[in-house]
Amino acid sequence: MSKDLRVLIVDDDFHVARLHAEYVRSVPGFQALDPVSTADAALRAVEAHRPDLVLLDVYLPDALGLDLLRTLDTDVFMLTAAAEVDAVRKAYRRGALTYLIKPFSAEQLTQRLQAYARYRRLLLGPQGVDQQAVDRALRGLTPAPNATGTRARQATETAVLKALEAEARVSASEIARTVGVSRATAQRYLSALVDEGVVEIELEYGSTGRPEHLYRLP
Incomplete structure (x- = not known):
């Protein structure tokens, strides 16, 4: 069974919906379901397919997407031409994870x-x-302005990545010893790499005490 995150697109413009579906399919780890064009069809599709994420327009022929939003028990991105401040505030108040104004x-x-995949x-x-x-997950939902997939890496960050390549899972303390930096410095670089999506973090629970953070390359 595919582990791809399933995305339902809700937009009354067929051509826009098809374009957004192509965008989704081009991202590794995501699967676009057949788009729907009305609030009623969206409710039925969510019930039938249980998507991980809904890309929802504000203006639908049978209801406002903002009203539909409050009824959906799933993660939602608002993708809309509605640029009114009230619409943006209402969307976040009703649970949208992000608000992307058309055209984009x-x-x-x-x-x-x-960013959503990292959040998950x-x-x-x-x-x-x-x-x-929790803070890292929420912070990672909003990409940095003009973010790109590549950037110059500092020597210490490169050393951290090389240390990760040699281990399946490793703690910040172990990285610090390998690289020759303090644990706080290693933690700072690891957190930045997690936010960027280059490194994944797991929690390991022992019999007592707080869970330990372990890091690995995807």
């Missing part, structure tokens, strides 16, 4: 989908999380 590029949507990984599993993990 494939790269902009790709960045947000990749950080909040994966039935176990609890600490505040640091």
Whole structure:
């Protein structure tokens, strides 16, 4: 069975919906379901297919997407031409994870989908999380302005990545010893790499005490 995140697109413009579906399919780890064009069809599709994420327009022929939003028990991105401040505030108040104003590029949507995948990984599993993990997940939902997939890496960051290549899973303390930096410095670089999506984080629960953060390359 595919582990891809399933995405339902809800937009009354057939051509726009098809374009957004192509954007979604171009991102590794995501699968676009057949788009729907009305609020009623969206409710039925969510019930039938249980998508991980809904890309929802504000203006639908039978209801406002903002009214539909409050009834959906799933993660939602608002993708809309509605640029009113009230619409944006209402969307976030009713649970939208992001608000992307049309027209936007494939790269902009790709960045947000990749951020969503990181958010899901950080909040994966039935176990609890600490505040640091919650903060990192929420922070990662919003890509940095003009974010790109590549950037120059500092020597210490490169050393951290090389240390990760040699281990399946490793703690910040172990990375610090390998690289020759303090644990706080190693933690800072690891957190930045997690936010960027280059490194994944897991929680290991022992018999007592707080869970330990372990890092690995995807």
